[in-house]
Amino acid sequence: QKEVEQNSGPLSVPEGAIASLNCTYSDRGSQSFFWYRQYSGKSPELIMFIYSNGDKEDGRFTAQLNKASQYVSLLIRDSQPSDSATYLCAVNMYGGTSYGKLTFGQGTILTVHP
Amino acid sequence: GAVVSQHPSRVICKSGTSVKIECRSLDFQATTMFWYRQFPKQSLMLMATSNEGSKATYEQGVEKDKFLINHASLTLSTLTVTSAHPEDSSFYICSADGPLLAGGYNEQFFGPGTRLTVL
Numbered sequence: 001q002k003e004v005e006q007n008s009g010p011l012s013v014p015e016g017a018i019a020s021l022n023c024t025y026s027d028r029g030s031q032s033f034f035w036y037r038q039y040s041g042k043s044p045e046l047i048m049f050i051y052s053n054g055d056k057e058d059g060r061f062t063a064q065l066n067k068a069s070q071y072v073s074l075l076i077r078d079s080q081p082s083d084s085a086t087y088l089c090a091v092n093m094y095g096g097t098s099y100g101k102l103t104f105g106q107g108t109i110l111t112v113h114p
Numbered sequence: 115g116a117v118v119s120q121h122p123s124r125v126i127c128k129s130g131t132s133v134k135i136e137c138r139s140l141d142f143q144a145t146t147m148f149w150y151r152q153f154p155k156q157s158l159m160l161m162a163t164s165n166e167g168s169k170a171t172y173e174q175g176v177e178k179d180k181f182l183i184n185h186a187s188l189t190l191s192t193l194t195v196t197s198a199h200p201e202d203s204s205f206y207i208c209s210a211d212g213p214l215l216a217g218g219y220n221e222q223f224f225g226p227g228t229r230l231t232v233l
Contacts, residue, residue: 032219043207043224044158051219088157092219101148102222106157 003027004091006105013112019076021108023089026070032092033065033072034102037085044088048074079112086110116142116212120225127198128233135193135228137208143188144210148222149181152205164191198232205229 004025013019021035032051036044048063050056050072056063062075072091076083089105117140127133137147145166150158162183163171170183182194191210195202209222 034222041227041229043227045224046221049219049221101160101163103160104157 003103004089004105006087006089006108008106008108010109010111013079013110015079015081015112015114017079017112019079019083019110019112021074021076021087021089021110023072023074023091023105024070025072025089025091025103027091028067028070030067030070030091033063034090034092035061035063035072035074036088036090036104037083038088038107039085047087076110079110081112081114084111116210116221116223118144118208118210118223118225120206120208120228122228123226124229124231126231126233129199130197132194132196133198133230135195135206135208135230137191137193137210137225139189139210139212139223142210142212144191144212145188146211146220147185147191148209149183149191149193150207150209152207152227158207161193195230198230200232203230203232 006023035048037047038044048061050063050065060077064073086107086109088107090102119138121136147164149161151161152158160173161176164183164185166185166188172178185191205227207227209224211220212223
């Protein structure tokens with residue numbers, strides 16, 4: 001079983017729709033969870049960060065965390081063609097502060113078509 | 115915002131040569147930096163954790179004698195790929211632990227990556 005698992009997609013949604021990206025993780029001790037966006041040939045950029053159960057909203061993005069189910073998701077509302085990218089779920093498997101070793105999922109390719 | 119640079123952005127070398135990649139935190143000090151490797155259409159795989167002033171911690175399966183890491187200052191870590199071979203061709207990305215986010219967790223800031231091609 002992979003430590004961090006994502007549906008690799010591709011996920012295709014029409015412009016203006018909601019894109020829903022999912023991620024599950026294996027280590028119950030995981031403390032913090034990150035969503036990164038990566039454009040082709042570029043390095044990842046942080047979109048959302050969550051560490052408490054529930055929802056966290058930032059603009060068009062909402063992260064949802066359910067530690068009991070070991071599940072974290074990212075919703076993108078009013079999807080735009082510029083949102084087309086690979087979305088990486090990353091998990092801090094070891095908890096704590098300062099030692100932020102991340103384990104990444106394989107990424108979900110999102111395509112938003114006009 | 116926190117900025118991490120990498121140099122070079124792209125390098126092509128012959129098999130058997132060594133290549134050094136630099137990772138710098140430009141506007142903050144980073145006690146901890148991380149080196150990742152990403153093959154085409156795959157995710158980031160952590161190679162090693164680099165701590166300033168101490169030896170790097172390598173992930174299982176990563177040859178420490180082949181991938182030499184030096185973190186000599188709070189703003190610079192280097193990765194040297196020794197005796198590179200075509201299978202080492204990849205996208206190498208560094209990141210640095212930046213300022214704390216809410217809840218006391220560090221955000222990692224990623225460099226732009228280095229595309230290594232070994233002929």
